[in-house]
Amino acid sequence: MSDNEAGVGGVAQSKRADARRNKETLLDAAAKVFVASGVDAPVRDIAREAGVGLGTIYRHFPTRADLVIAVYRHQVEACAEAGPALLASSASPYMALREWINLFVDFLVTKHGLASVLRSDSAGFESLHSYFLDRLLPVCAELFDAAAAAGEVRSDLTAYELMRGVGNLCVGAEGDDRYDALRLVDVLVSGLRLLPD
Amino acid sequence: MSDNEAGVGGVAQSKRADARRNKETLLDAAAKVFVASGVDAPVRDIAREAGVGLGTIYRHFPTRADLVIAVYRHQVEACAEAGPALLASSASPYMALREWINLFVDFLVTKHGLASVLRSDSAGFESLHSYFLDRLLPVCAELFDAAAAAGEVRSDLTAYELMRGVGNLCVGAEGDDRYDALRLVDVLVSGLRLLPD
DNA sequence: AACGATACGGAACCTTGTTCCGCTTAGCAA
DNA sequence: TTGCTAAGCGGAACAAGGTTCCGTATCGTT
Numbered sequence: 076m077s078d079n080e081a082g083v084g085g086v087a088q089s090k091r092a093d094a095r096r097n098k099e100t101l102l103d104a105a106a107k108v109f110v111a112s113g114v115d116a117p118v119r120d121i122a123r124e125a126g127v128g129l130g131t132i133y134r135h136f137p138t139r140a141d142l143v144i145a146v147y148r149h150q151v152e153a154c155a156e157a158g159p160a161l162l163a164s165s166a167s168p169y170m171a172l173r174e175w176i177n178l179f180v181d182f183l184v185t186k187h188g189l190a191s192v193l194r195s196d197s198a199g200f201e202s203l204h205s206y207f208l209d210r211l212l213p214v215c216a217e218l219f220d221a222a223a224a225a226g227e228v229r230s231d232l233t234a235y236e237l238m239r240g241v242g243n244l245c246v247g248a249e250g251d252d253r254y255d256a257l258r259l260v261d262v263l264v265s266g267l268r269l270l271p272d
Numbered sequence: 273m274s275d276n277e278a279g280v281g282g283v284a285q286s287k288r289a290d291a292r293r294n295k296e297t298l299l300d301a302a303a304k305v306f307v308a309s310g311v312d313a314p315v316r317d318i319a320r321e322a323g324v325g326l327g328t329i330y331r332h333f334p335t336r337a338d339l340v341i342a343v344y345r346h347q348v349e350a351c352a353e354a355g356p357a358l359l360a361s362s363a364s365p366y367m368a369l370r371e372w373i374n375l376f377v378d379f380l381v382t383k384h385g386l387a388s389v390l391r392s393d394s395a396g397f398e399s400l401h402s403y404f405l406d407r408l409l410p411v412c413a414e415l416f417d418a419a420a421a422a423g424e425v426r427s428d429l430t431a432y433e434l435m436r437g438v439g440n441l442c443v444g445a446e447g448d449d450r451y452d453a454l455r456l457v458d459v460l461v462s463g464l465r466l467l468p469d
Numbered sequence: 470a471a472c473g474a475t476a477c478g479g480a481a482c483c484t485t486g487t488t489c490c491g492c493t494t495a496g497c498a499a
Numbered sequence: 500t501t502g503c504t505a506a507g508c509g510g511a512a513c514a515a516g517g518t519t520c521c522g523t524a525t526c527g528t529t
Contacts, residue, residue: 094495
């Protein structure tokens with residue numbers, strides 16, 4: 076992590092509030108543009124979307140690649156942080172798991188172009204996949220275990236299997252209108268349920 | 273195939289001799305530059321290497337991608353054509369097979385960057401891999417079967433297995449100085465030999 | 470030898486990543 | 500509140516690479 080980030084779960088730190096705000100704005104804008112135009116979208120488009128100058132982007136992210144990586148990590152982070160929050164706020168562990176998986180699927184489908192970045196052997200991208208797993212698997216496991224402990228879901232599978240299952244259902248989404256990954260995942264997650272009968 | 277190419281095994285046809293010559297020169301120059309600098313080498317470098325202007329490149333290959341594809345096919349083609357030629361000129365089918373496999377390995381190691389092109393989902397690159405197999409497997413089989421028929425090599429494996437074996441030995445070559453794919457392949461091919469004892 | 474079609478070279482153009490620098494402004498001190 | 504100053508900002512300018520265009524040179528034919 077760079078020098079001006081708080082630890083896990085923190086938010087960009089900086090002397091000046093506007094700088095912090097801009098960095099956040101940029102990450103959001105970049106994410107939006109990446110979804111709309113793919114990860115190859117020009118830096119200028121992101122600057123425009125964020126309403127900032129090119130210089131501002133390059134101060135926060137020295138190269139284009141740094142921005143892509145930051146967006147990816149930012150999204151993984153957001154997804155990870157949502158886990159405990161949902162667990163605390165939802166009516167039941169199962170509902171929390173269900174909602175979290177929706178976020179997760181959003182991320183998977185959205186990252187579309189980011190997947191190719193993961194494969195790339197360009198400098199700086201190689202550790203993203205392991206980061207992804209390291210960060211999200213424990214979160215998924217926490218939610219899943221909580222639901223299992225509450226007797227709401229079957230427990231004859233692992234959190235890893237669940238994540239893989241969801242992930243695989245999302246493969247090839249986007250581009251095939253006849254295939255709704257979100258719906259399939261919903262079916263899968265419904266299938267987890269242990270109905271009291 | 274474009275409109276001004278002869279059929280399989282042919283060479284570029286064109287009204288004017290200089291145009292034909294230039295196309296050939298370009299393919300060679302591009303291959304050379306790709307090996308030296310990777311498939312991302314600038315078009316200008318290729319023009320310089322070939323000693324022609326940019327316009328010449330773009331007349332023969334409407335886009336950069338067309339050039340890459342043409343080089344790839346050109347090399348597959350050259351490799352394929354070499355098979356029967358070697359069979360006719362070599363001292364024995366086994367020696368022909370051995371020499372052909374050297375060419376094949378050259379191609380594999382050389383295509384290095386081209387491999388990434390094969391994976392790419394950019395327009396125009398998707399059919400290259402199947403072209404590769406369709407064209408080269410029969411050639412390899414012809415040489416292998418000839419050597420087998422002459423009793424020079426063991427015949428308890430298929431040409432496909434041989435190609436896969438050689439291909440796999442070449443994976444990860446280039447970039448690891450401690451690994452010499454060429455030598456390993458030589459060992460493998462030597463192992464094919466049925467020594468009269 | 471002359472001529473028309475074909476091909477050539479490379480300057481010019483466009484897009485995109487990156488750098489640079491004068492101007493603005495947040496945060497602090499008096 | 501008012502200055503002060505360094506952190507930040509915007510965007511023009513630059514660099515690099517793909518692509519286009521067109522005046523010129525060359526080929527093949529008559």
